[in-house]
Amino acid sequence: MxxxxxxxxxxxxxxxxxxxxxxxxxxxxxxxxxxxxxxxxxxxxxxxxxxxxxxxxxxxxxxxxVGKSNNVDTNPQKNPDLAYLSRAGDKMTPDEAKKLHDLAALLFPQYFTGDDPGESK
CATH class of the missing domain: 1.10.260.40 (lambda repressor-like DNA-binding domains)
Structure with missing residues (x-):
């Protein structure tokens, strides 16, 4: 195990x-x-x-x-709105995903740091 x-x-x-x-x-x-x-x-x-x-x-x-990963990988299904965004993100082009990321970073700067779109506080 x-x-x-x-x-x-x-x-x-x-x-x-x-x-x-x-x-x-x-x-x-x-x-x-x-x-x-x-x-x-x-x-x-x-x-x-x-x-x-x-x-x-x-x-x-x-x-x-169980320690096989250091990535907590929270479950977006706990929040229906995040689950919806996740499903929508799967259908987006890279350019559309970047625009969504940029908008979210503008609205919620406290959750975004650096230049890495996957990086958060």
Whole structure:
């Protein structure tokens, strides 16, 4: 599977960001309070189906969660507007995509830095 320390660290970050207690955090993706406690304290990892559910609910990729990637790769499906933009972006020419990027950077400069269109704060 993956590095258990990486999973534990990333799972704990998601838990702490949620502001929920262990029971309520686990309920979001169908885990018990004891499972959340177990995973938070380095007692292994969830099975692949549970990993997928945790990733889906928290908006991260499974690869990031288990340490196979350093790219969080948030899930645009959590936000229907972002999902719509993502689908529209898939149909755009490179010039159209650049125009959309430039417009978004003008409207929301706090999320864009440097010259790299994929780079964000």
């Amino acid at each position: 993956s590095d258990t320390f990486t999973f534990r660290s990333r799972f704990n970050s998601l838990y702490e960001e949620s502001g929920l207690n262990q029971e309520d955090f686990g309920k979001k993706f169908g885990a018990s309070k004891s499972q959340v406690f177990h995973w938070r304290n380095g007692g292994g990892e969830p099975d692949s189906e549970m990993l997928k559910e945790i990733a889906k609910v928290t908006g991260v990729s499974v690869d990031w969660l």
